[in-house]
Amino acid sequence: MLDRRKRSRVTAKGASGGITFWVQWGAALSSLLLLLIGLTVLKTDGFDAQYRMLAVLLPLAAVPVYTLMRVYQRGVGYFAGATRVLVAWSVLLALLVAVAFVTKTSESFSREVFLQWAALGAIAQLISYVIIHNINERLYSRHRAKRVAAIIGTNSSALSLAEKITRERGEPLRGFISMGDDADEVKASGYTTIGTVSSLRSLVANHSITRLYIALPLSEAKQIEGLYIDLLDISVDVVWVPDFADLVLLNHSVSEIAGMPAIHLNESPLTAYPAAIAVKSILDKAIALMALVVLSPLMLGVALAIKLTSRGPVIFKQLRHGCNGAIIEVWKFRSMRVHDDADVKQASRGDSRITPVGRFIRRSSIDELPQLINVLQGRMSLVGPRPHAVQHNDYYSDKIHAYMARHRIKPGITGLAQISGCRGETETIDKMEQRVELDLAYINRWSVWLDIKILVKTPMSLLSKDIY
Numbered sequence: 001m002l003d004r005r006k007r008s009r010v011t012a013k014g015a016s017g018g019i020t021f022w023v024q025w026g027a028a029l030s031s032l033l034l035l036l037i038g039l040t041v042l043k044t045d046g047f048d049a050q051y052r053m054l055a056v057l058l059p060l061a062a063v064p065v066y067t068l069m070r071v072y073q074r075g076v077g078y079f080a081g082a083t084r085v086l087v088a089w090s091v092l093l094a095l096l097v098a099v100a101f102v103t104k105t106s107e108s109f110s111r112e113v114f115l116q117w118a119a120l121g122a123i124a125q126l127i128s129y130v131i132i133h134n135i136n137e138r139l140y141s142r143h144r145a146k147r148v149a150a151i152i153g154t155n156s157s158a159l160s161l162a163e164k165i166t167r168e169r170g171e172p173l174r175g176f177i178s179m180g181d182d183a184d185e186v187k188a189s190g191y192t193t194i195g196t197v198s199s200l201r202s203l204v205a206n207h208s209i210t211r212l213y214i215a216l217p218l219s220e221a222k223q224i225e226g227l228y229i230d231l232l233d234i235s236v237d238v239v240w241v242p243d244f245a246d247l248v249l250l251n252h253s254v255s256e257i258a259g260m261p262a263i264h265l266n267e268s269p270l271t272a273y274p275a276a277i278a279v280k281s282i283l284d285k286a287i288a289l290m291a292l293v294v295l296s297p298l299m300l301g302v303a304l305a306i307k308l309t310s311r312g313p314v315i316f317k318q319l320r321h322g323c324n325g326a327i328i329e330v331w332k333f334r335s336m337r338v339h340d341d342a343d344v345k346q347a348s349r350g351d352s353r354i355t356p357v358g359r360f361i362r363r364s365s366i367d368e369l370p371q372l373i374n375v376l377q378g379r380m381s382l383v384g385p386r387p388h389a390v391q392h393n394d395y396y397s398d399k400i401h402a403y404m405a406r407h408r409i410k411p412g413i414t415g416l417a418q419i420s421g422c423r424g425e426t427e428t429i430d431k432m433e434q435r436v437e438l439d440l441a442y443i444n445r446w447s448v449w450l451d452i453k454i455l456v457k458t459p460m461s462l463l464s465k466d467i468y
Contacts, residue, residue: 384412
């Protein structure tokens with residue numbers, strides 16, 4: 001009986017997250033279809049077969065696009081959410097145009113209808129998004145405001161939880177319930193300790209507590225089980241927030257496996273989001289191919305300049321670690337004189353090995369352009385942790401905690417670390433640790449939308465003084 005209750009609770013929570021998406025998507029789709037029908041009838045005096053086919057194709061294409069780009073994800077602010085709507089709508093329109101081009105039906109559509117539908121559709125979606133998002137947030141805020149919460153535990157994880165539920169979620173917090181210690185950290189932070197777990201039942205009744213958060217370390221597993229059993233027959237919600245402060249979590253999440261709750265501590269985005277990773281791969285190769293076509297005159301000019309000014313090959317090839325630690329060959333324009341470098345020494349400011357042409361192409365990051373070919377080969381991505389030489393990885397892997405975890409996704413030409421200022425030589429362990437932290441943060445936060453933001457911000461990062 002208990003297992004059945006737990007299964008239904010997990011399923012209900014998963015469904016509640018999906019309801020928000022379907023309400024938002026349903027409102028957007030309805031407005032798009034009404035606009036399409038209205039504009040078509042108004043401009044063409046009918047609703048011909050090609051427009052009826054477009055009306056059928058629209059929802060079939062919209063669901064995967066909007067889902068993969070996490071357009072209606074909860075917890076996103078108005079500006080970020082509206083931007084996601086516009087980007088997803090642009091991608092959807094591009095997909096529909098591509099289908100019309102491939103099927104040779106583009107000429108049968110009115111350009112005036114399509115352009116007005118694109119513009120008015122964006123406005124209609126933004127209006128419906130803002131209205132429904134506002135209603136949804138108000139409902140959740142009212143619901144949370146009715147709760148009276150308390151936290152069992154007085155460690156740093158419990159304090160962090162208190163900040164999140166009070167400041168970010170607006171949930172009233174009655175105070176902390178200690179395990180019997182003096183709770184100095186709680187007092188110093190300005191919060192109140194209302195008692196100890198020895199009088200837990202009376203504390204719940206006296207303070208009208210409706211939700212208890214258990215924020216205890218994994219070492220207290222036996223006590224957590226005892227608390228849970230003790231609270232089963234009390235009318236109070238019990239939420240366990242595991243304290244993983246000592247663990248490096250990678251793309252962590254909570255899911256359900258055959259009705260059983262599962263906590264994913266370490267999972268590669270490759271296995272967690274296979275469909276989204278496929279979209280990332282398609283976008284990578286499409287953008288890389290276009291970039292190679294557009295930049296080919298520049299690349300030919302750079303190749304000629306390298307060949308005429310210094311002896312040696314135009315392309316420098318180096319073995320580096322790729323996805324899941326596989327050894328890959330990464331290409332760059334050669335920027336140094338040919339030399340014997342068995343230890344793979346990093347380039348430094350004023351490095352005598354760098355040629356005059358090399359100094360320019362390194363400063364402008366033009367030397368990285370051949371990696372667009374690596375992207376087409378499937379070895380790299382446009383966005384991801386920068387690949388380091390195998391020797392460097394061997395050196396840092398036993399000096400920096402979870403260093404090799406940055407290889408759980410394809411390496412990139414640019415990344416979160418690069419746009420955050422972590423470029424250039426890593427002459428100290430601290431500098432490499434900062435880069436690794438940002439690489440792991442990228443894997444934890446990864447989405448197609450994050451890749452787009454990093455690509456947009458990358459040109460500005462080229463102004464960094466740490467590039468040499």
